[in-house]
Amino acid sequence: MRELVFALEYEPGCNRVADTLAEHPDARIRSLSLHATPERLWRVDHATGTPEALDAIEDAFLNSDYYADCLATGDCGATQTTRVLDHTDDTLVLYSDWERTPDCASVPHIARDHLGDGVLFETRHEGRHYTWRVIHSGEGDVAAFFADLEAAVGDCARTEMLRTAETSASTGDAAGRSDDLSPEQEAALQAAVEHGYYESPREVDVGELADHLGVPRSTLTYRLRRAEEQLAKRHVADSQLGAEPSTPL
Structure with missing residues (x-):
């Protein structure tokens, strides 16, 4: 399938x-x-x-x-x-x-x-x-x-x-690996990092970043949200896989 x-x-x-x-x-x-x-x-x-x-x-x-x-x-x-x-x-x-x-x-x-x-x-x-x-x-x-x-x-x-x-892959593996991001999501993340979108305070807002990429603001927001969701799921899945099993009392 x-x-x-x-x-x-x-x-x-x-x-x-x-x-x-x-x-x-x-x-x-x-x-x-x-x-x-x-x-x-x-x-x-x-x-x-x-x-x-x-x-x-x-x-x-x-x-x-x-x-x-x-x-x-x-x-x-x-x-x-x-x-x-x-x-x-x-x-x-x-x-x-x-x-x-x-x-x-x-x-x-x-x-x-x-x-x-x-x-x-x-x-x-x-x-x-x-x-x-x-x-x-x-x-x-x-x-x-x-x-x-x-x-x-x-x-x-x-x-x-x-x-x-x-x-066939497990949900945590298939849904969250960065190599499963679409090219558009990869480009959005790369541009966001390079232009300081994730800095604190931010060096660029989503509107300015969208203008730089030549896409509508709503499109860029959607791509970043979906990419962030996948990366967050991968992090949680990897953390659960790497966790030590608890010791029985």
Whole structure:
């Protein structure tokens, strides 16, 4: 089995959920389950954030013109139902059921076309970045998958490859080693160190660093956060592996 991790970075006005999360940068949405057949898609999502952010996220899911996961650039005529399973001050759980039409496209359905039926999905949405983790057999055509994905999103989003690897490695090893960082993440970290972003006090802020690299501020923030997350997980995993076993009393 292989793991494929990539992100879609949505342009403003192309995805209402992305626009909402961009307005509430501390909010996050992750999938609890996601399943797709040739004709349907259903999923459960867990959102966290301030009460104001969760209200806005709920409204974006319930009142958008078309289903958020559809990559069509307009109303494709699909039938969707979204229900609120739980809504507290800091948690929102949503169930969505989407019946597609021939005009619809989505990441899971494009993946099924090129990577086979036995594909697993995990997602995380923060700001304008929609990160997908796809587990597949490794026998499909990944290049064709990305070609169709980029054609479907068009000018609405940019695709960024984050990682592709075998899934046989342990979680602590595979998720956190620096050589698993994408080239963009490596470049962001290197520039951040070289320009004093991690000095105290900082010699450059994230906006200045983004201008130097020629990328949007939100993109650089996302790349640094993901790289830092992977390095932190590697450090903790390595520390646990190297720890001496406790002596029984």
